[in-house]
Amino acid sequence: MEDSSRGNGPSLHATLTLPALTIYAIGDILGAGIYALVGKVAAIAGPALWVAFLCSAIVALLTGLSYAEFASRCPRSAGAALYCREGLRHPLPAFVVGIFVLISGLTSAAAVSRALVGYLHQFVSVPELAVSFAFLAACSFLSFWGIQESSRVNIVLTTIEVAGLALVTVAGFTVASELTMSDLKLRLTPHPEDMRAVFAATTIAFFAFIGFEDTANIAEEVQNPRRAMPRAILIAIGVTTVVYVVVGIAALVAVPVQTLAESKAPLAAVVEASGIRVPPILFAAVALVAISNTGLLNLIMGARLSYGMAREGMLPAVLARVHAGRRTPAVAVVVVFTLAALIAFSGGVRVLAQTTSFLLLVVFLAVHVSLLLVKWRESAPPPDAFAVPSVIPAAGVAACIWMLLQYPADVYARGAAVFVAAVALYAVTRRRAART
Numbered sequence: 001m002e003d004s005s006r007g008n009g010p011s012l013h014a015t016l017t018l019p020a021l022t023i024y025a026i027g028d029i030l031g032a033g034i035y036a037l038v039g040k041v042a043a044i045a046g047p048a049l050w051v052a053f054l055c056s057a058i059v060a061l062l063t064g065l066s067y068a069e070f071a072s073r074c075p076r077s078a079g080a081a082l083y084c085r086e087g088l089r090h091p092l093p094a095f096v097v098g099i100f101v102l103i104s105g106l107t108s109a110a111a112v113s114r115a116l117v118g119y120l121h122q123f124v125s126v127p128e129l130a131v132s133f134a135f136l137a138a139c140s141f142l143s144f145w146g147i148q149e150s151s152r153v154n155i156v157l158t159t160i161e162v163a164g165l166a167l168v169t170v171a172g173f174t175v176a177s178e179l180t181m182s183d184l185k186l187r188l189t190p191h192p193e194d195m196r197a198v199f200a201a202t203t204i205a206f207f208a209f210i211g212f213e214d215t216a217n218i219a220e221e222v223q224n225p226r227r228a229m230p231r232a233i234l235i236a237i238g239v240t241t242v243v244y245v246v247v248g249i250a251a252l253v254a255v256p257v258q259t260l261a262e263s264k265a266p267l268a269a270v271v272e273a274s275g276i277r278v279p280p281i282l283f284a285a286v287a288l289v290a291i292s293n294t295g296l297l298n299l300i301m302g303a304r305l306s307y308g309m310a311r312e313g314m315l316p317a318v319l320a321r322v323h324a325g326r327r328t329p330a331v332a333v334v335v336v337f338t339l340a341a342l343i344a345f346s347g348g349v350r351v352l353a354q355t356t357s358f359l360l361l362v363v364f365l366a367v368h369v370s371l372l373l374v375k376w377r378e379s380a381p382p383p384d385a386f387a388v389p390s391v392i393p394a395a396g397v398a399a400c401i402w403m404l405l406q407y408p409a410d411v412y413a414r415g416a417a418v419f420v421a422a423v424a425l426y427a428v429t430r431r432r433a434a435r436t
Contacts, residue, residue: 012221025212028294039261045200045201052248075219091430100418143300
């Protein structure tokens, strides 16, 4: 292994093409969330379920556009941490933002490693901690072995996820073919009180779109990232928007709203209502695939983010060491695996998971503000960069603030605790850097 942060070692292997990167981003967004979120959103928005997903897609697109411009300007693996340093011009907020993103990835990976066991129990009895450890180890090994190999696995897993959602869509429209136009209108037309609840439902549905931001952290492993990164992010948001809205409509057509809201497996209920016969454990298997993909992509993100922050001088330089043979950030992979395993085994998943979405919204807010500052300081964007008008990040700031205001006080308290811990870690890191 050699330290690429000093320019005397190997760099990461840039092998991902635009199609592979786009599928990577789609797989990161889809995850397992849609299988559970449909019921939660339906409980709030009723027949306006599909409207809530459409509104959340608009919020996601605003953030995606800001990420797309920064990814074109700064195609390096530090992602949001680098973007905030470019905009805010101070290492502290950049470091804190990077830690927030890292915590979100570690928590997600740890959470799915524990959730995996619950789904596996529908097939075979397994020891929880051993399986959780083995899952994290397998995903980390794949992250180390190569981004190309990881991408191939992601393509397979994403294809299975999409196939499961396609089955739900077919089931929903099978039911729709048997209904009259008045019945369809009744099931899909929101009532005025439903529309008032759409804003509340949007704050939940938005998190079905989380994941596109992770793509920014693998920029150094992408061919022609200045062009490929913006395209992949925006295509992924567009594709998943269509998928979510269509699945939401299919669910409303096939199953009463109350049933969707109360069901632990709302999409399985859609297939059952259509009369299509599938093995009872099908959705357990699809969910198993979806959460496995989520875990893999979050561990990849965490390792590349740590590597990128180390290269930018925000974390210890040892994390920037690249394996000469595999051309991957080997030390960062090991450190991220260890931290994810500690979170999974310590029982801290639940507390951190409840705060993760809040932290990510803070990150998105910081990215929007940073882009506004960058645009304000310059007369024109770089000629080869993807650019959006300033109204986009400005609208993103407003959307993020509005969504942050929906959280209860206890989430703010936990977020503040994470912030204090990140600032303390920053102080320690800076002190050690000064000594060396």
